[in-house]
Amino acid sequence: MTEDTALPVLSIKNLYKSFGALKATDDVTLELYPGEIHALIGPNGAGKSTLIKQISGDYQSDNGSIHFFGQDMAGMGVAERARAGLGRTFQVSSLALEFSALRNVMLAVQSKAGSSFRFFKSVMNDKRLLDQARVMLAKVGLEDRADIPAAELSHGERRQLEIAIALALDPKVFLLDEPMAGMGPEGSKNLTNFLDGLRKQAPILLVEHDMDAVFSLADRISVLVYGRIIASGTVDEIRGHPAVREAYLGGEAT
Ligand code: ADP
Ligand code: MG
Numbered sequence: 332m333t334e335d336t337a338l339p340v341l342s343i344k345n346l347y348k349s350f351g352a353l354k355a356t357d358d359v360t361l362e363l364y365p366g367e368i369h370a371l372i373g374p375n376g377a378g379k380s381t382l383i384k385q386i387s388g389d390y391q392s393d394n395g396s397i398h399f400f401g402q403d404m405a406g407m408g409v410a411e412r413a414r415a416g417l418g419r420t421f422q423v424s425s426l427a428l429e430f431s432a433l434r435n436v437m438l439a440v441q442s443k444a445g446s447s448f449r450f451f452k453s454v455m456n457d458k459r460l461l462d463q464a465r466v467m468l469a470k471v472g473l474e475d476r477a478d479i480p481a482a483e484l485s486h487g488e489r490r491q492l493e494i495a496i497a498l499a500l501d502p503k504v505f506l507l508d509e510p511m512a513g514m515g516p517e518g519s520k521n522l523t524n525f526l527d528g529l530r531k532q533a534p535i536l537l538v539e540h541d542m543d544a545v546f547s548l549a550d551r552i553s554v555l556v557y558g559r560i561i562a563s564g565t566v567d568e569i570r571g572h573p574a575v576r577e578a579y580l581g582g583e584a585t
Contacts, residue, residue: 344396356381359382370548426492441460487515511541523544
């Protein structure tokens with residue numbers, strides 16, 4: 332690891348977000364360094380998705396700062412942050428189910444290219460953009476499924492497609508909120524292998540419940556409980572951390 336010398340790609344300081352009386356995130360400080368996977372774990376309702384949305388710009392923070400390559404993200408909306416390279420969360424809901432896998436990726440490539448939806452038809456004839464989209468599908472192992480409507484893809488394949496879309500946006504950071512959710516063991520294993528390589532392209536802030544995946548992938552783990560980071564460290568440090576075991580891992584820790 333290069334923490335000692337490298338500057339953080341993403342630096343979050345003293346971030347807060349409340350919903351009414353509920354403190355969803357409560358003084359969160361964390362950093363993401365080049366080449367690393369930083370996993371964020373914690374029980375349901377701990378504030379993990381809220382934090383991801385604060386970073387992506389979906390939620391405005393009540394307090395604190397987010398710096399991305401040294402630039403203060405305050406006041407920047409979702410689209411502006413995405414253009415700066417802050418990769419958005421994967422969400423099944425972002426797929427256009429009636430469109431083919433290839434068209435779904437094209438929409439992303441197109442949005443990055445800056446053209447508008449109105450020119451969708453002509454973009455589908457743009458060989459260069461089509462080739463780019465096919466490369467993204469091939470990277471996630473969906474090249475044979477390019478012409479299948481997203482609605483007919485299996486759950487695992489849809490998640491692969493979401494990753495192809497994220498890749499098409501060529502972010503400088505990946506913010507992944509439970510990418511393994513709903514995947515079978517084989518899908519999770521494939522995605523784990525894929526994410527392992529992906530960190531070379533851009534560092535990953537990974538929210539994930541699948542502890543096998545987290546323990547095998549993470550360079551560092553932060554544990555969020557009731558909106559607060561109660562521990563941050565290497566896999567071994569977190570596995571052996573008494574407060575973490577008590578608050579979160581319970582008897583399941585191995
Ligand atoms: P996690 O992803 O760790 O399961 P969330 O960030 O989704 O947790 O939620 C943290 C807490 O904030 C929960 O109690 C949740 O109900 C609440 N919460 C999240 N988003 C909203 C919202 N938009 N409005 C009100 N409460 C919210
Ligand atoms: Mg969540």
